[in-house]
């Protein structure tokens with residue numbers, strides 16, 4: 001008797017406490033948060049087939065950066081229509097100052113400039129529900145893939161983590177996975193869509209906006225249609241939350257970096273913790289994926305030009 005009486009009093013006190021404090025909760029609490037992180041690269045943007053369209057200082061760059069904003073805005077619109085409460089866009093190409101903030105969807109938050117510790121994934125954390133990769137491209141050495149490369153076209157021949165060669169989409173999905181965030185959509189050419197399915201699985205939505213005839217030519221999906229496909233793909237991906245699990249690689253990590261020329265590996269191998277694998281390849285280990293990734297970035301950025 002006595003025991004149950006105490007329980008009733010306790011429950012009553014708890015209910016009164018919750019009622020009293022419910023007035024203090026912000027209105028946003030009524031709607032659950034759905035934060036969406038977008039990393040946007042440039043080579044896989046609708047219309048892009050050549051480096052001139054992705055390089056500042058060329059006559060074609062103004063068009064390229066406008067197309068980039070329009071592809072990402074289609075993704076933002078899809079996310080908002082699917083219930084996103086916050087959308088963060090990380091400019092992830094070259095100088096990472098490609099998107100003119102004036103051209104970005106007014107509801108999206110832009111991360112601009114470089115270098116950044118997490119590079120193409122700067123800004124992601126465990127508070128995000130999902131990650132979208134827009135305008136991505138296939139890994140270095142892929143046939144029929146627009147501007148195929150991995151992080152740096154002049155430095156990197158291949159990157160392997162625990163023996164598996166990864167394109168940028170795989171490395172970045174592993175960063176998202178570190179924070180428990182799944183990559184649910186990738187857009188780009190048909191080659192990057194194929195690599196997405198191979199690495200992240202078939203449940204990840206892929207949106208092909210072009211089909212390459214080589215490294216520098218492609219059959220383009222009409223621009224308006226490409227953006228409709230991106231928007232619809234994002235709505236589809238966000239409509240099935242939980243279908244895709246975060247991409248996680250089990251520790252410890254062996255990072256292997258294949259350079260284009262041996263002089264680049266000569267420099268990297270001067271660091272005591274870096275092991276020489278062969279003339280052009282170095283390797284190092286890390287227990288933490290983020291720390292390993294940061295070392296990888298530094299070894300790429302500090303490499304001498306070939």
Ligand SMILES: [Zn+2]
Pocket residue numbers: 041042043092093094
């Ligand atoms: Zn890029």
